[in-house]
Amino acid sequence: MTDQRVNSPRTGATASVAARKASPAVYRRRRFVVVVGLLVIALFLVLVAGFVWPGFWRGEATPQPVPTVTVTAAVPTPTVKAMERSGEETAFQKALPSAVLQLALGALTEAKEPKGEGALEAWNAEYADGDTIEVALLAGQWATEDEAATAAAAWTRSAGEAESEGDVKVGKKVVGQYAIVPAKGGKAVVVWQNGTAVMRASGPADMMEDFYAAFPL
CATH class of the missing domain: 3.30.200 (Phosphorylase Kinase; domain 1)
Structure with missing residues (x-):
């Protein structure tokens, strides 16, 4: 009986798939996509704020209520002396x-x-x-x-x-x-x-x- 062996194209090596490391160009593309995505989200939020809060475009702050101030004038008093009163009054x-x-x-x-x-x-x-x-x-x-x-x-x-x-x-x-x-x-x-x-x-x-x-x- 003939003993037949099928060898790998490369004699004496086990076939394996080595993980490939991403190149710098791939990292740059990924960062670019993330930055563009963040910019799109920020622009969307600004547009929504402009419709919901019109004063946002003009940099207006939320108006604060003006406190009501009541000024009470002093009650005037005589500068002349009143007459003497009798102690026998009704x-x-x-x-x-x-x-x-x-x-x-x-x-x-x-x-x-x-x-x-x-x-x-x-x-x-x-x-x-x-x-x-x-x-x-x-x-x-x-x-x-x-x-x-x-x-x-x-x-x-x-x-x-x-x-x-x-x-x-x-x-x-x-x-x-x-x-x-x-x-x-x-x-x-x-x-x-x-x-x-x-x-x-x-x-x-x-x-x-x-x-x-x-x-x-």
């Missing part, structure tokens, strides 16, 4: 202030007219700044709020047609009504009710609303 008299804004109390005398309208007591008061501003006040007190409301309505009618009017409130409770009536010579009259008390003040038109708002009754 409770209603004592409730009439010695100063309102920059105006000081200069006179306080009993008023007779409101007593003829049913008032329990009434007073005339004069407030001034010692220079050009003078406000004359008539204040009366009635036994009930209904009687006071009737008196306030009569005083408003006698002053003329109201330019503005509204509720008088103590906290959230409505305790009466107020009305501001224009008068001659750049003046105005404000009439308001606070429970059983009714006040009528006349003076410069540009300050009567502030006078009424600052008055403690």
Whole structure:
């Protein structure tokens, strides 16, 4: 029997496939592909940002809310001294202030007219700044709020047609009504009710609303 052997073309060597190492050119191509891919992704993100956030193209930052600043002016105070008050005043008299804004109390005398309208007591008061501003006040007190409301309505009618009017409130409770009536010579009259008390003040038109708002009754 004949012994036949098939040898590799290369005598005495085992056939094998050697792994080939990539050349530098291949590495460069791969890096190029990666860089181009990153650039494409970056460009895509920029385009999307431009549509979603228009200010991105102009380099605008997200606007920050502007804080609201409230400036409260100091309440004016009198530069002149108020009159001396008697220690024997009624409770209603004592409730009439010695100063309102920059105006000081200069006179306080009993008023007779409101007593003829049913008032329990009434007073005339004069407030001034010692220079050009003078406000004359008539204040009366009635036994009930209904009687006071009737008196306030009569005083408003006698002053003329109201330019503005509204509720008088103590906290959230409505305790009466107020009305501001224009008068001659750049003046105005404000009439308001606070429970059983009714006040009528006349003076410069540009300050009567502030006078009424600052008055403690």
